[in-house]
Amino acid sequence: MTQRIFFSELKTKASSVDSLIFKEAICRTLVEEMYEYMGKLRNIEVQGPKTFLPILAMKIATAGAMILGLHHQRYFTTSAQVLLEALTFADQPEGFDVLCELVMFGQLSNPQQIIAVSESFWQALLNWSAQHGYSIECSTAIPW
Known part of the structure; x- marks a missing residue:
């Protein structure tokens, strides 16, 4: 019974966090x-080794899911469900579903497909982020 109260209180506290904190975390x-x-x-596309692409696809999909979870201010029930639960969010960048399916079903043997799907998701994520006001700004100019 004590665990149930703890998690109920934790859920209440998590949902009362200022939305600016979520925005900052997304950025x-x-x-x-x-x-x-x-x-x-x-870099891998140009220099290799392409053997790291499957791991990288998993990292890109997971980071995308984390961004969506923050955007929707929702928590995930377990790490095993992150991608599956993120796919249920109504507002997500185009191509996120395709990337997640590659990862969830282990279809990670074609380097060109991983690169194309990841690039497509990245472009959609940048557009989606801009539409939602998640701007990425440098605080100092790059010196070159």
């Missing part, structure tokens, strides 16, 4: 996770 995830993953994907 940080876009920069700190997604930009890094897409940079790695593009």
Whole structure:
């Protein structure tokens, strides 16, 4: 009975968090996770090794799910359900479902397909982010 009360209180506290904190977390995830993953994907496309692409696809899909969870201010029940639960959200970038299906069903043997699906999702994620006001700004100019 004590666990039930704890999780009920935790759920109430989580849903009362200021939406600006969610927005900041989304922007940080876009920069700190997604930009890094897409940079790695593009480097692999040029230099290899393509053997890391399946792992990278899983990371991109999971980070995308985290962004969607933050956007919808929803928690996931377990890490095993993250992608499946994220797919139920009504508002998601185009191509997220395709990427998740590749990952969930282990269809990760074709490097060109992984790259194409990830790039397509990335472009849609950038558009989706802009539509929702998740801007990515640098605080200082790049010196070159």
